[in-house]
Amino acid sequence: MHSTLKLTVSHAPFWHNGSSISTKSRNILLASLVAVIPGCYQYGMAAVGVVTLSIASAILWELLINFISRRPISVGDGNAALIGMMFAMMLPATMPWWAVITGTFFAVVIGKEIFGGIGANPFNPAVLAMTILMLSWADLFDFNAALLNYQFDFKAVYPLVLSKTFGASAVDPFALMDLLFGKQIGGIGSTFGIGLIAGGVYLILRGFVRWEISFSFLVGIFVSALCFNILNPEAYAGPGFHLLTGYTLIGAFFLATEDSSSPVNFIPMLIYGLLGGALTVLIRNIGTHIDGVLYAILIINLVNPIVDKIRPKALGKGV
Amino acid sequence: MSSKNELKFVYALAIVCLVVGVFCYSSVPAKSPEPPVRLMFKTVGGNVLFDHQTHSDAYGKKCIDCHHAHDDSRSDVPGSCGSCHQSDSESIPVFGDNGTFDHGMHSMDMGLSCNDCHHDYDEEDGGEPQLCSDCHEPGVEDDFMPGRTQAFHKQCIACHEDSGVVPGKDDCASCHSPRKRTEAFHDQCIGCHEDFGVRPGRTDADCKKCHGF
Numbered sequence: 001m002h003s004t005l006k007l008t009v010s011h012a013p014f015w016h017n018g019s020s021i022s023t024k025s026r027n028i029l030l031a032s033l034v035a036v037i038p039g040c041y042q043y044g045m046a047a048v049g050v051v052t053l054s055i056a057s058a059i060l061w062e063l064l065i066n067f068i069s070r071r072p073i074s075v076g077d078g079n080a081a082l083i084g085m086m087f088a089m090m091l092p093a094t095m096p097w098w099a100v101i102t103g104t105f106f107a108v109v110i111g112k113e114i115f116g117g118i119g120a121n122p123f124n125p126a127v128l129a130m131t132i133l134m135l136s137w138a139d140l141f142d143f144n145a146a147l148l149n150y151q152f153d154f155k156a157v158y159p160l161v162l163s164k165t166f167g168a169s170a171v172d173p174f175a176l177m178d179l180l181f182g183k184q185i186g187g188i189g190s191t192f193g194i195g196l197i198a199g200g201v202y203l204i205l206r207g208f209v210r211w212e213i214s215f216s217f218l219v220g221i222f223v224s225a226l227c228f229n230i231l232n233p234e235a236y237a238g239p240g241f242h243l244l245t246g247y248t249l250i251g252a253f254f255l256a257t258e259d260s261s262s263p264v265n266f267i268p269m270l271i272y273g274l275l276g277g278a279l280t281v282l283i284r285n286i287g288t289h290i291d292g293v294l295y296a297i298l299i300i301n302l303v304n305p306i307v308d309k310i311r312p313k314a315l316g317k318g319v
Numbered sequence: 320m321s322s323k324n325e326l327k328f329v330y331a332l333a334i335v336c337l338v339v340g341v342f343c344y345s346s347v348p349a350k351s352p353e354p355p356v357r358l359m360f361k362t363v364g365g366n367v368l369f370d371h372q373t374h375s376d377a378y379g380k381k382c383i384d385c386h387h388a389h390d391d392s393r394s395d396v397p398g399s400c401g402s403c404h405q406s407d408s409e410s411i412p413v414f415g416d417n418g419t420f421d422h423g424m425h426s427m428d429m430g431l432s433c434n435d436c437h438h439d440y441d442e443e444d445g446g447e448p449q450l451c452s453d454c455h456e457p458g459v460e461d462d463f464m465p466g467r468t469q470a471f472h473k474q475c476i477a478c479h480e481d482s483g484v485v486p487g488k489d490d491c492a493s494c495h496s497p498r499k500r501t502e503a504f505h506d507q508c509i510g511c512h513e514d515f516g517v518r519p520g521r522t523d524a525d526c527k528k529c530h531g532f
Contacts, residue, residue, distance in 0.1 A: 022325045049343025056336035059329060075333075076326035097344050144368050148357045156357065157368060 025078030031199030039188040043093035047188045051088040058084030058104040065113045083107050086126035089189025092146040103129045123301045124258040154183040159245045160290045163237040179244035190250045200253025209257045212269035217252040220277020247293035261301040263308035271307050276300040
Protein backbone atom coordinates (compact mmCIF):
# COMPACT_ATOMS: atom_id res chain seq x y z
CA MET A 1 0.00 0.00 0.00
CA HIS A 2 1.25 3.47 -0.80
CA SER A 3 2.40 5.24 2.35
CA THR A 4 1.09 8.73 2.94
CA LEU A 5 3.80 9.43 5.49
CA LYS A 6 5.91 12.38 4.37
CA LEU A 7 9.51 12.61 5.40
CA THR A 8 11.34 15.88 5.25
CA VAL A 9 15.07 15.86 4.61
CA SER A 10 17.52 18.60 3.91
CA HIS A 11 18.96 19.27 0.48
CA ALA A 12 22.13 17.68 -0.82
CA PRO A 13 25.08 17.63 -0.36
CA PHE A 14 24.97 15.27 2.60
CA TRP A 15 27.67 14.70 5.17
CA HIS A 16 28.85 11.11 5.51
CA ASN A 17 29.25 10.12 9.13
CA GLY A 18 32.35 8.09 8.35
CA SER A 19 30.94 4.65 9.01
CA SER A 20 31.55 1.99 6.40
CA ILE A 21 31.38 -1.74 5.96
CA SER A 22 35.16 -1.96 5.92
CA THR A 23 35.38 -0.10 9.25
CA LYS A 24 32.92 -2.53 10.75
CA SER A 25 34.76 -5.54 9.33
CA ARG A 26 38.09 -4.29 10.64
CA ASN A 27 36.67 -3.71 14.10
CA ILE A 28 35.09 -7.16 14.29
CA LEU A 29 38.34 -8.70 13.07
CA LEU A 30 40.18 -6.75 15.75
CA ALA A 31 37.74 -7.87 18.45
CA SER A 32 38.00 -11.48 17.36
CA LEU A 33 41.78 -11.39 17.74
CA VAL A 34 41.34 -11.16 21.52
CA ALA A 35 40.00 -14.72 21.41
CA VAL A 36 42.02 -16.01 18.46
CA ILE A 37 45.50 -15.10 19.75
CA PRO A 38 45.15 -17.17 22.97
CA GLY A 39 43.86 -20.02 20.79
CA CYS A 40 46.92 -19.78 18.53
CA TYR A 41 49.14 -19.66 21.62
CA GLN A 42 47.48 -22.82 22.92
CA TYR A 43 47.58 -24.82 19.68
CA GLY A 44 50.69 -23.34 18.07
CA MET A 45 51.61 -23.17 14.41
CA ALA A 46 48.80 -25.49 13.36
CA ALA A 47 46.19 -23.01 14.56
CA VAL A 48 47.98 -20.09 12.87
CA GLY A 49 47.93 -22.10 9.66
CA VAL A 50 44.19 -22.75 9.88
CA VAL A 51 43.34 -19.10 10.62
CA THR A 52 45.56 -17.59 7.93
CA LEU A 53 44.60 -20.11 5.26
CA SER A 54 40.93 -19.59 6.05
CA ILE A 55 41.18 -15.80 5.72
CA ALA A 56 43.26 -16.00 2.53
CA SER A 57 41.04 -18.57 0.84
CA ALA A 58 37.85 -16.69 1.76
CA ILE A 59 39.22 -13.52 0.13
CA LEU A 60 40.36 -15.45 -2.94
CA TRP A 61 36.99 -17.20 -3.35
CA GLU A 62 35.19 -13.86 -3.30
CA LEU A 63 37.69 -12.38 -5.73
CA LEU A 64 37.18 -15.34 -8.05
CA ILE A 65 33.40 -14.96 -7.93
CA ASN A 66 33.77 -11.23 -8.62
CA PHE A 67 35.76 -12.05 -11.77
CA ILE A 68 33.45 -14.85 -12.92
CA SER A 69 30.26 -12.86 -12.39
CA ARG A 70 31.86 -9.68 -13.81
CA ARG A 71 30.83 -7.65 -10.81
CA PRO A 72 32.83 -4.93 -9.07
CA ILE A 73 35.63 -6.17 -6.83
CA SER A 74 34.07 -6.33 -3.36
CA VAL A 75 36.82 -7.84 -1.24
CA GLY A 76 37.90 -4.36 -0.16
CA ASP A 77 35.01 -4.19 2.31
CA GLY A 78 36.73 -6.84 4.41
CA ASN A 79 33.65 -9.00 4.72
CA ALA A 80 35.27 -12.01 3.05
CA ALA A 81 38.24 -11.78 5.43
CA LEU A 82 35.79 -11.56 8.33
CA ILE A 83 33.93 -14.67 7.15
CA GLY A 84 37.26 -16.49 6.91
CA MET A 85 38.13 -15.45 10.45
CA MET A 86 34.75 -16.45 11.90
CA PHE A 87 34.95 -19.81 10.17
CA ALA A 88 38.49 -20.47 11.42
CA MET A 89 37.56 -19.56 15.00
CA MET A 90 35.22 -22.54 15.14
CA LEU A 91 37.61 -25.08 13.66
CA PRO A 92 39.92 -27.44 15.53
CA ALA A 93 43.59 -26.61 15.04
CA THR A 94 44.16 -29.87 13.21
CA MET A 95 41.71 -29.18 10.40
CA PRO A 96 43.25 -30.33 7.09
CA TRP A 97 43.98 -27.64 4.49
CA TRP A 98 41.52 -29.02 1.96
CA ALA A 99 38.68 -28.85 4.50
CA VAL A 100 39.51 -25.22 5.30
CA ILE A 101 39.46 -24.26 1.61
CA THR A 102 36.28 -26.26 1.00
CA GLY A 103 34.67 -24.64 4.03
CA THR A 104 35.46 -21.10 2.91
CA PHE A 105 34.05 -21.98 -0.52
CA PHE A 106 30.77 -22.98 1.14
CA ALA A 107 30.83 -19.86 3.31
CA VAL A 108 31.67 -17.25 0.69
CA VAL A 109 30.22 -18.73 -2.49
CA ILE A 110 27.25 -20.81 -1.28
CA GLY A 111 26.56 -18.83 1.88
CA LYS A 112 26.89 -15.31 0.51
CA GLU A 113 27.70 -14.66 -3.14
CA ILE A 114 25.09 -17.01 -4.55
CA PHE A 115 22.39 -14.91 -2.84
CA GLY A 116 23.74 -11.66 -4.28
CA GLY A 117 26.61 -10.76 -2.00
CA ILE A 118 26.84 -8.88 1.26
CA GLY A 119 23.51 -7.98 2.84
CA ALA A 120 21.56 -10.52 0.81
CA ASN A 121 22.56 -13.70 2.59
CA PRO A 122 19.72 -15.28 4.60
CA PHE A 123 22.10 -17.34 6.78
CA ASN A 124 25.33 -16.51 8.54
CA PRO A 125 27.82 -17.72 5.88
CA ALA A 126 30.38 -19.08 8.35
CA VAL A 127 27.72 -20.99 10.29
CA LEU A 128 26.25 -22.42 7.11
CA ALA A 129 29.68 -23.62 5.99
CA MET A 130 30.40 -25.15 9.39
CA THR A 131 27.17 -27.13 9.43
CA ILE A 132 27.71 -28.39 5.88
CA LEU A 133 31.20 -29.56 6.82
CA MET A 134 30.06 -31.05 10.13
CA LEU A 135 27.40 -33.09 8.37
CA SER A 136 29.78 -34.13 5.59
CA TRP A 137 32.92 -34.94 7.61
CA ALA A 138 31.74 -35.37 11.19
CA ASP A 139 34.99 -37.05 12.26
CA LEU A 140 36.96 -33.86 11.60
CA PHE A 141 34.92 -32.07 14.25
CA ASP A 142 35.37 -34.64 17.00
CA PHE A 143 37.55 -32.40 19.17
CA ASN A 144 38.57 -35.29 21.42
CA ALA A 145 39.98 -37.20 18.46
CA ALA A 146 41.30 -34.15 16.59
CA LEU A 147 43.43 -32.88 19.48
CA LEU A 148 44.86 -36.20 20.66
CA ASN A 149 48.47 -35.12 20.26
CA TYR A 150 48.29 -31.93 22.33
CA GLN A 151 49.39 -31.76 25.94
CA PHE A 152 47.36 -29.54 28.23
CA ASP A 153 47.44 -28.66 31.90
CA PHE A 154 43.69 -29.31 32.12
CA LYS A 155 41.29 -32.14 31.39
CA ALA A 156 41.61 -32.70 27.64
CA VAL A 157 38.07 -33.83 26.94
CA TYR A 158 35.50 -31.76 25.07
CA PRO A 159 33.21 -30.75 27.97
CA LEU A 160 29.96 -31.04 26.01
CA VAL A 161 30.75 -34.66 25.10
CA LEU A 162 31.17 -35.46 28.79
CA SER A 163 27.91 -33.82 29.83
CA LYS A 164 26.00 -35.42 26.97
CA THR A 165 27.39 -38.89 27.54
CA PHE A 166 27.82 -39.16 31.29
CA GLY A 167 25.52 -36.53 32.75
CA ALA A 168 26.09 -33.48 34.91
CA SER A 169 28.39 -35.08 37.46
CA ALA A 170 30.99 -35.79 34.78
CA VAL A 171 31.63 -32.08 34.27
CA ASP A 172 32.28 -31.35 37.93
CA PRO A 173 36.06 -31.17 37.32
CA PHE A 174 35.51 -28.16 35.06
CA ALA A 175 35.49 -25.05 37.23
CA LEU A 176 33.61 -22.16 35.67
CA MET A 177 36.59 -19.83 36.04
CA ASP A 178 38.78 -22.31 34.19
CA LEU A 179 36.24 -22.52 31.38
CA LEU A 180 36.07 -18.73 31.26
CA PHE A 181 39.83 -18.53 30.82
CA GLY A 182 39.91 -21.10 28.06
CA LYS A 183 41.00 -24.18 29.99
CA GLN A 184 38.99 -26.49 27.73
CA ILE A 185 39.51 -27.95 24.31
CA GLY A 186 37.50 -26.72 21.35
CA GLY A 187 37.67 -24.43 18.34
CA ILE A 188 40.69 -22.18 17.89
CA GLY A 189 38.82 -19.00 18.77
CA SER A 190 35.83 -20.42 20.60
CA THR A 191 37.17 -21.42 23.99
CA PHE A 192 38.78 -18.30 25.49
CA GLY A 193 35.58 -17.02 27.07
CA ILE A 194 36.91 -13.84 28.63
CA GLY A 195 38.37 -12.79 25.27
CA LEU A 196 35.09 -13.43 23.46
CA ILE A 197 33.20 -11.44 26.09
CA ALA A 198 35.72 -8.58 25.91
CA GLY A 199 35.55 -8.52 22.12
CA GLY A 200 31.77 -8.68 22.19
CA VAL A 201 31.43 -5.87 24.71
CA TYR A 202 33.80 -3.73 22.63
CA LEU A 203 31.66 -4.30 19.53
CA ILE A 204 28.48 -3.52 21.46
CA LEU A 205 29.93 -0.30 22.85
CA ARG A 206 31.10 0.76 19.39
CA GLY A 207 27.64 0.01 18.00
CA PHE A 208 28.75 -2.73 15.62
CA VAL A 209 26.79 -5.43 17.40
CA ARG A 210 23.30 -5.14 18.87
CA TRP A 211 23.31 -5.91 22.58
CA GLU A 212 19.71 -7.07 22.42
CA ILE A 213 20.66 -10.14 20.38
CA SER A 214 23.73 -11.13 22.39
CA PHE A 215 22.02 -10.54 25.72
CA SER A 216 18.81 -12.38 24.86
CA PHE A 217 20.76 -15.28 23.34
CA LEU A 218 22.67 -15.73 26.59
CA VAL A 219 19.50 -15.30 28.66
CA GLY A 220 17.81 -17.94 26.50
CA ILE A 221 20.61 -20.38 27.21
CA PHE A 222 20.70 -19.55 30.91
CA VAL A 223 16.97 -19.92 31.51
CA SER A 224 16.48 -23.07 29.47
CA ALA A 225 19.60 -24.74 30.91
CA LEU A 226 18.41 -23.80 34.40
CA CYS A 227 15.02 -25.39 33.75
CA PHE A 228 16.63 -28.63 32.58
CA ASN A 229 19.01 -28.57 35.53
CA ILE A 230 16.21 -28.08 38.05
CA LEU A 231 14.13 -30.84 36.49
CA ASN A 232 16.97 -33.36 36.48
CA PRO A 233 20.22 -32.13 38.03
CA GLU A 234 21.91 -35.52 37.53
CA ALA A 235 21.42 -35.63 33.79
CA TYR A 236 21.67 -31.98 32.77
CA ALA A 237 24.53 -29.61 33.56
CA GLY A 238 23.85 -26.18 35.01
CA PRO A 239 23.46 -22.91 33.10
CA GLY A 240 26.98 -21.66 33.88
CA PHE A 241 28.45 -24.68 32.15
CA HIS A 242 26.32 -24.17 29.05
CA LEU A 243 27.20 -20.48 28.89
CA LEU A 244 30.95 -21.12 28.87
CA THR A 245 31.30 -24.21 26.71
CA GLY A 246 31.03 -25.06 23.05
CA TYR A 247 30.21 -22.26 20.65
CA THR A 248 27.97 -20.34 23.08
CA LEU A 249 29.98 -17.14 23.46
CA ILE A 250 31.19 -16.88 19.87
CA GLY A 251 27.59 -17.56 18.84
CA ALA A 252 26.15 -14.87 21.09
CA PHE A 253 28.59 -12.10 20.19
CA PHE A 254 29.90 -12.88 16.70
CA LEU A 255 27.57 -15.27 14.86
CA ALA A 256 23.95 -14.60 15.81
CA THR A 257 24.56 -10.86 15.43
CA GLU A 258 25.52 -11.00 11.75
CA ASP A 259 23.76 -8.12 10.01
CA SER A 260 21.80 -9.49 7.13
CA SER A 261 20.57 -12.64 8.86
CA SER A 262 19.38 -11.02 12.10
CA PRO A 263 16.44 -8.72 12.90
CA VAL A 264 16.66 -4.96 13.37
CA ASN A 265 13.68 -4.21 15.60
CA PHE A 266 13.79 -4.33 19.37
CA ILE A 267 11.19 -6.98 20.25
CA PRO A 268 12.13 -9.20 17.29
CA MET A 269 15.78 -9.07 18.34
CA LEU A 270 14.85 -10.26 21.83
CA ILE A 271 12.69 -13.07 20.45
CA TYR A 272 15.41 -14.01 17.95
CA GLY A 273 18.06 -14.26 20.67
CA LEU A 274 15.87 -16.04 23.22
CA LEU A 275 14.79 -18.57 20.62
CA GLY A 276 18.41 -19.20 19.63
CA GLY A 277 19.48 -19.74 23.23
CA ALA A 278 16.58 -22.06 24.03
CA LEU A 279 17.11 -24.10 20.87
CA THR A 280 20.79 -24.45 21.67
CA VAL A 281 20.08 -26.04 25.03
CA LEU A 282 17.28 -28.20 23.61
CA ILE A 283 19.61 -29.60 20.95
CA ARG A 284 22.41 -30.12 23.46
CA ASN A 285 20.27 -31.82 26.08
CA ILE A 286 17.77 -33.85 24.12
CA GLY A 287 18.99 -33.68 20.53
CA THR A 288 21.47 -35.99 18.88
CA HIS A 289 24.19 -33.37 18.29
CA ILE A 290 26.86 -32.52 20.83
CA ASP A 291 26.59 -28.75 20.43
CA GLY A 292 23.45 -26.98 19.30
CA VAL A 293 24.65 -23.41 18.77
CA LEU A 294 25.24 -23.60 15.03
CA TYR A 295 22.00 -25.40 14.21
CA ALA A 296 20.09 -23.04 16.51
CA ILE A 297 21.57 -20.03 14.72
CA LEU A 298 20.63 -21.44 11.32
CA ILE A 299 17.06 -21.91 12.53
CA ILE A 300 16.77 -18.40 13.94
CA ASN A 301 18.32 -17.06 10.72
CA LEU A 302 15.47 -18.82 8.97
CA VAL A 303 12.77 -17.25 11.13
CA ASN A 304 14.46 -13.84 11.15
CA PRO A 305 12.31 -12.32 8.35
CA ILE A 306 9.15 -13.44 10.13
CA VAL A 307 10.00 -12.24 13.63
CA ASP A 308 11.21 -8.92 12.23
CA LYS A 309 7.66 -8.22 11.12
CA ILE A 310 6.38 -8.23 14.69
CA ARG A 311 5.17 -4.72 15.49
CA PRO A 312 7.88 -2.78 13.67
CA LYS A 313 8.31 0.73 14.99
CA ALA A 314 7.08 3.24 12.43
CA LEU A 315 9.88 5.42 11.12
CA GLY A 316 9.66 8.98 12.38
CA LYS A 317 6.80 8.25 14.74
CA GLY A 318 6.59 10.68 17.64
CA VAL A 319 9.21 13.04 16.23
CA MET B 320 40.80 4.85 4.36
CA SER B 321 39.86 5.29 0.68
CA SER B 322 38.35 2.38 -1.21
CA LYS B 323 41.57 1.96 -3.23
CA ASN B 324 43.63 1.71 -0.08
CA GLU B 325 41.09 -0.68 1.44
CA LEU B 326 41.46 -2.91 -1.60
CA LYS B 327 45.26 -2.79 -1.39
CA PHE B 328 45.08 -3.63 2.30
CA VAL B 329 42.91 -6.69 1.65
CA TYR B 330 45.13 -7.86 -1.22
CA ALA B 331 48.16 -7.58 1.07
CA LEU B 332 46.27 -9.40 3.83
CA ALA B 333 45.35 -12.23 1.46
CA ILE B 334 48.93 -12.65 0.21
CA VAL B 335 50.47 -12.56 3.68
CA CYS B 336 47.86 -14.96 5.08
CA LEU B 337 48.33 -17.34 2.15
CA VAL B 338 52.11 -17.43 2.57
CA VAL B 339 51.89 -17.86 6.35
CA GLY B 340 49.18 -20.51 5.98
CA VAL B 341 51.16 -22.58 3.49
CA PHE B 342 54.29 -22.24 5.66
CA CYS B 343 52.48 -23.33 8.82
CA TYR B 344 50.81 -26.32 7.17
CA SER B 345 54.12 -27.48 5.69
CA SER B 346 56.02 -27.03 8.96
CA VAL B 347 53.63 -28.91 11.26
CA PRO B 348 54.66 -32.57 11.51
CA ALA B 349 52.03 -34.97 10.22
CA LYS B 350 53.18 -37.89 12.38
CA SER B 351 51.84 -38.51 15.86
CA PRO B 352 54.33 -38.25 18.70
CA GLU B 353 55.88 -41.38 20.19
CA PRO B 354 54.83 -42.37 22.77
CA PRO B 355 51.30 -41.07 22.11
CA VAL B 356 49.67 -38.46 24.34
CA ARG B 357 46.15 -39.81 24.06
CA LEU B 358 44.50 -42.53 21.96
CA MET B 359 40.96 -42.89 20.73
CA PHE B 360 39.50 -46.38 20.66
CA LYS B 361 36.48 -46.51 18.40
CA THR B 362 33.74 -48.93 19.35
CA VAL B 363 30.15 -49.60 18.45
CA GLY B 364 29.25 -48.61 21.99
CA GLY B 365 30.91 -45.19 21.68
CA ASN B 366 34.47 -43.94 21.43
CA VAL B 367 36.84 -44.45 24.35
CA LEU B 368 39.42 -41.75 24.98
CA PHE B 369 42.51 -43.32 26.55
CA ASP B 370 45.03 -40.96 28.18
CA HIS B 371 48.30 -42.73 27.47
CA GLN B 372 50.46 -40.00 28.94
CA THR B 373 48.59 -39.96 32.25
CA HIS B 374 49.01 -43.72 32.55
CA SER B 375 52.71 -43.57 31.81
CA ASP B 376 53.67 -40.35 33.63
CA ALA B 377 51.14 -39.62 36.37
CA TYR B 378 50.53 -43.26 37.31
CA GLY B 379 54.19 -44.17 36.84
CA LYS B 380 53.41 -47.15 34.64
CA LYS B 381 56.24 -48.66 32.66
CA CYS B 382 55.70 -49.81 29.09
CA ILE B 383 55.94 -53.45 30.12
CA ASP B 384 53.21 -53.03 32.74
CA CYS B 385 50.65 -52.91 29.99
CA HIS B 386 52.44 -54.00 26.84
CA HIS B 387 53.28 -57.40 28.25
CA ALA B 388 51.27 -59.64 25.99
CA HIS B 389 54.18 -59.62 23.63
CA ASP B 390 54.52 -62.02 20.81
CA ASP B 391 55.78 -61.46 17.31
CA SER B 392 52.39 -61.32 15.65
CA ARG B 393 50.69 -59.07 18.23
CA SER B 394 53.48 -56.92 19.60
CA ASP B 395 51.39 -53.77 19.62
CA VAL B 396 48.52 -55.23 21.63
CA PRO B 397 48.52 -54.00 25.23
CA GLY B 398 47.30 -56.00 28.18
CA SER B 399 43.78 -55.93 29.47
CA CYS B 400 42.37 -52.73 30.97
CA GLY B 401 40.51 -55.02 33.32
CA SER B 402 43.77 -56.13 34.90
CA CYS B 403 43.78 -52.76 36.72
CA HIS B 404 40.28 -51.39 36.28
CA GLN B 405 38.12 -53.95 38.05
CA SER B 406 34.84 -54.43 36.30
CA ASP B 407 31.98 -56.72 37.11
CA SER B 408 29.22 -57.90 34.86
CA GLU B 409 26.73 -55.37 36.14
CA SER B 410 28.71 -52.36 35.05
CA ILE B 411 28.26 -52.82 31.33
CA PRO B 412 25.80 -50.11 30.48
CA VAL B 413 24.72 -51.41 27.12
CA PHE B 414 23.28 -54.54 28.74
CA GLY B 415 21.75 -52.72 31.68
CA ASP B 416 21.99 -53.61 35.36
CA ASN B 417 20.43 -56.97 34.71
CA GLY B 418 22.60 -57.76 31.75
CA THR B 419 24.88 -60.68 32.31
CA PHE B 420 27.65 -59.98 29.89
CA ASP B 421 30.62 -60.64 32.09
CA HIS B 422 33.17 -58.02 31.15
CA GLY B 423 35.51 -59.08 33.95
CA MET B 424 35.52 -62.66 32.76
CA HIS B 425 36.21 -61.65 29.19
CA SER B 426 38.96 -59.18 30.04
CA MET B 427 40.62 -60.88 33.02
CA ASP B 428 39.87 -64.61 32.94
CA MET B 429 39.92 -64.91 29.17
CA GLY B 430 42.84 -62.49 28.90
CA LEU B 431 41.34 -60.44 26.09
CA SER B 432 42.78 -56.99 25.69
CA CYS B 433 40.61 -53.92 25.06
CA ASN B 434 41.60 -53.86 21.44
CA ASP B 435 40.32 -57.37 20.91
CA CYS B 436 36.80 -56.00 21.10
CA HIS B 437 37.08 -52.21 21.30
CA HIS B 438 38.64 -51.31 18.01
CA ASP B 439 37.72 -49.86 14.70
CA TYR B 440 36.29 -52.78 12.80
CA ASP B 441 37.74 -53.39 9.39
CA GLU B 442 36.67 -56.39 7.38
CA GLU B 443 39.90 -56.39 5.43
CA ASP B 444 42.14 -56.79 8.48
CA GLY B 445 41.00 -60.34 9.02
CA GLY B 446 37.73 -59.62 10.76
CA GLU B 447 38.82 -59.12 14.35
CA PRO B 448 35.99 -59.39 16.84
CA GLN B 449 33.69 -56.56 17.58
CA LEU B 450 30.28 -58.17 17.50
CA CYS B 451 29.46 -60.99 19.94
CA SER B 452 29.05 -63.28 16.96
CA ASP B 453 32.56 -62.53 15.71
CA CYS B 454 33.79 -64.91 18.44
CA HIS B 455 30.64 -66.82 19.29
CA GLU B 456 29.86 -67.92 15.78
CA PRO B 457 26.34 -69.20 15.10
CA GLY B 458 26.28 -73.00 15.05
CA VAL B 459 30.00 -73.36 15.79
CA GLU B 460 31.13 -74.29 19.27
CA ASP B 461 33.78 -76.29 21.04
CA ASP B 462 34.98 -76.86 24.61
CA PHE B 463 36.68 -73.50 24.73
CA MET B 464 34.35 -71.23 22.79
CA PRO B 465 30.59 -71.50 23.16
CA GLY B 466 28.53 -70.87 20.06
CA ARG B 467 26.28 -67.85 19.80
CA THR B 468 23.15 -69.67 20.93
CA GLN B 469 24.85 -71.15 23.95
CA ALA B 470 26.50 -67.84 24.85
CA PHE B 471 23.21 -66.00 24.67
CA HIS B 472 21.45 -68.74 26.63
CA LYS B 473 24.01 -68.40 29.39
CA GLN B 474 23.67 -64.69 29.31
CA CYS B 475 19.91 -64.77 29.76
CA ILE B 476 19.34 -67.86 31.84
CA ALA B 477 21.89 -66.95 34.49
CA CYS B 478 19.89 -63.91 35.38
CA HIS B 479 16.51 -65.64 35.08
CA GLU B 480 17.71 -68.37 37.43
CA ASP B 481 18.62 -65.77 40.04
CA SER B 482 15.02 -64.59 39.94
CA GLY B 483 13.66 -68.12 39.99
CA VAL B 484 12.07 -67.70 36.59
CA VAL B 485 13.52 -70.43 34.45
CA PRO B 486 11.74 -71.53 31.30
CA GLY B 487 11.50 -75.24 30.75
CA LYS B 488 13.49 -76.74 27.96
CA ASP B 489 10.41 -77.55 25.93
CA ASP B 490 8.73 -74.21 26.38
CA CYS B 491 10.80 -72.24 23.91
CA ALA B 492 7.94 -69.92 23.07
CA SER B 493 7.85 -68.51 26.57
CA CYS B 494 11.04 -66.71 25.67
CA HIS B 495 11.45 -67.03 21.97
CA SER B 496 8.16 -65.90 20.55
CA PRO B 497 9.01 -62.75 18.65
CA ARG B 498 7.03 -60.55 20.98
CA LYS B 499 8.33 -62.10 24.20
CA ARG B 500 11.90 -61.96 23.12
CA THR B 501 11.67 -58.35 21.97
CA GLU B 502 9.98 -57.30 25.17
CA ALA B 503 12.53 -59.10 27.31
CA PHE B 504 15.49 -57.55 25.59
CA HIS B 505 13.97 -54.09 25.47
CA ASP B 506 13.02 -54.20 29.14
CA GLN B 507 16.43 -55.50 30.04
CA CYS B 508 18.27 -52.67 28.30
CA ILE B 509 15.91 -49.74 28.18
CA GLY B 510 14.74 -50.02 31.77
CA CYS B 511 18.19 -49.23 33.04
CA HIS B 512 19.00 -46.66 30.38
CA GLU B 513 15.82 -44.81 31.21
CA ASP B 514 16.76 -44.63 34.86
CA PHE B 515 19.89 -42.73 33.91
CA GLY B 516 18.14 -40.61 31.33
CA VAL B 517 20.50 -41.79 28.61
CA ARG B 518 18.66 -43.87 26.13
CA PRO B 519 17.18 -43.98 22.70
CA GLY B 520 13.44 -43.51 22.94
CA ARG B 521 11.22 -46.54 22.59
CA THR B 522 10.06 -45.03 19.35
CA ASP B 523 13.56 -44.10 18.25
CA ALA B 524 14.08 -45.14 14.66
CA ASP B 525 17.84 -45.48 15.06
CA CYS B 526 17.86 -49.14 16.06
CA LYS B 527 21.58 -49.44 15.42
CA LYS B 528 22.32 -47.38 18.50
CA CYS B 529 21.70 -50.54 20.50
CA HIS B 530 21.48 -53.33 18.03
CA GLY B 531 24.99 -53.04 16.67
CA PHE B 532 25.82 -55.74 19.16
